[in-house]
Every structure is written in C-alpha cells, then in structure tokens.
Amino acid sequence: MRGSLTRALTGALGLIAAAAGQVATAVPVAADSVVVGGRQVQISDAPWVVALSSRDRFGGTRAGQFCGGVVVAPTKVLTAAHCLGREVLGGEPWEVRDFVVIAGRAALRGQGGQEVRISDTWVNPDYDPTTNSGDLAVLTLRSPLPQSYVIGVAPAGDAAYAPGTAADVYGWGDTTGNGTYASTLRTARVQVLPDSACERAYPGGFGVPYRSDTMLCAGDPQGGRDACQGDSGGPLVAKGLLVGLVSWGSGCGQAENPGVYTRVSAVLPTRF
Ligand code: 4AZ
Secondary structure, three states, rough: OOOOOHHHHHHHHHHHHHHHHOOOOOOOOOOOOOEEEEOOHHHHOOEEEEEEOHHHHHHOOOOEEEEEEEEEEEEEEEOOHHHHHHHHOOOOHOOOOOOEEEEEEOOOOOOOOOOEEEEEEEEEOOOOOOOOOOEEEEEOOOOOOOHHHOOOOOOOOOHOOOOOOOEEEEEEEEEOOOOOOOOEEEEEEEEEOOOHHHHOOOOOOOOOOOOOOOOOEOOOOOOOOOOOOOOOOOEEOOEEEEEEEEEEEOOOOOOOOOOOEEEHHHHHHOOO
C-alpha cells in the first residue's frame, strides 16, 4: 500500500458500509491505535472543532458526520476541499439538502450544541483533486457561532510550523484503521515533522507526491498516533493556533507514513 492515497473518498465509503452494517475485514494498524492513538476530549476544550453532517447521505447513527471542520470566524468554517467532492457528497454541496455543521457537540449521539445550515461554499480554485494540493474549502454559516468558538490561524513563518513543535489533531474518524468510527470527539498528540519526512514517504512516481508549498507533514515518529479516515478537514493545532487541516496519508499511525495536512497559511485566502 506504500504511497497509495487514502482520503475521505474511502472514508465516506467506509461510513456507508458501516451504516449498511457490513463488517470491516482489514487488520488494525495498531492495537490502541484518533484519530488513532488518541484520547477523548471535551468540546469546551476545543470549541473550534465542528462536524460536517448529512444524515441523508451518511446515516443517522453518528449524526451524519463525514468530515471535520474548524471555526475561524463566527460564520466561517474551514474544511478540506475533498470533503465537498462529488465522490463524497454524491453531488454539489448545495444539492445536499440536509448539509449542516454541528458545533458545540462532542458526542454525536447527544443533543448538545447546535446544528447550523450553510449559506455558501467556497472551494479553493487552486485545489487539485488528483494530487490533493491546496485541499481547503470555506463554508459560510447561515447564523453565527459564538466568538468564543473561534481559533486563530498561524501566519506563514510562525514558530508553530517549526519541525518538532507539538501539535494536536482532532476528529471523529477511524480509531483503529479498520473502520471503527468514533462517536465522541478525540484528539491525538503528534508533532510537526520536517518536510523531508513526508518527501521520503511520498516521493511521487506511482503515488501522489508531498508538496511542501501547500502541505504540512505531521505525525508520531514512533508511530501509533495519527489522523485517519473520517478526520479529514479537521484541525491540527500547534501553540494554540491552527496550522493544518487533515488531508491525506498512506494508512494511519505508521511511523514511516506521516499524516499530510493542508498548510493553512499557504492556502487560506486573505479574503473569503
Ligand atoms: C482520510 O481518509 C485520511 N493518516 C485522513 C488522514 C490520513 C489518512 C487518511 C492520515 O480521510
């Protein structure tokens, strides 16, 4: 599987399979492998994390969650562009009638927080679905979330992007690598890795190459802690600021295959 690209396309298919009651047969990558290797987190500790939801498309058991997102202004949520792709949504975002952002809720089976409808979607025009470069989209919410939910974005050159910086990734994705989706929010501690770690893992050729201009490399040098399917679009936070969005990688939690994130400072427009 080396170099093979996995992302929310397969995540979405996994969710559909799970909704249909099918049993996953893949071998877990690690025994306790957010988010693989993670822990549960209260929404009050990470109020900027939101779930993207469509119960019509993904089923109601986990409130229709299919990707993550992050609140960067009261009416603006960042997510991965690939989360809004036709392969994931089955059509254009505005055709998904019950598309909502779920904010202020860690437990997908609970009633906490709020569900907010979307008035506009903006997909980075430089997003390349073949290479996943520039994997960022902006959702505009119909009604504002509290200012206290907003997280700041680390500007280009900020110390938060330095290799070795501790970073936390958040999501409701696969906790094992075999299709076991979380129903409560989880987080895993990883670190920003040098671009060379992802250039080595993803040199291109057969697979998709890592691009340091639009992507950010992060993971656990020991393996075990990582983002996984269903976490796409969710935040990577370092020094209290947003640095990345979960984008892609080969497998989950393997030391030699770090997670690849959208480098938010490089891709986020100054106006959206
Ligand atoms: C996914 O499918 C996905 N381990 C996200 C992150 C990673 C792999 C897959 C990185 O959404």
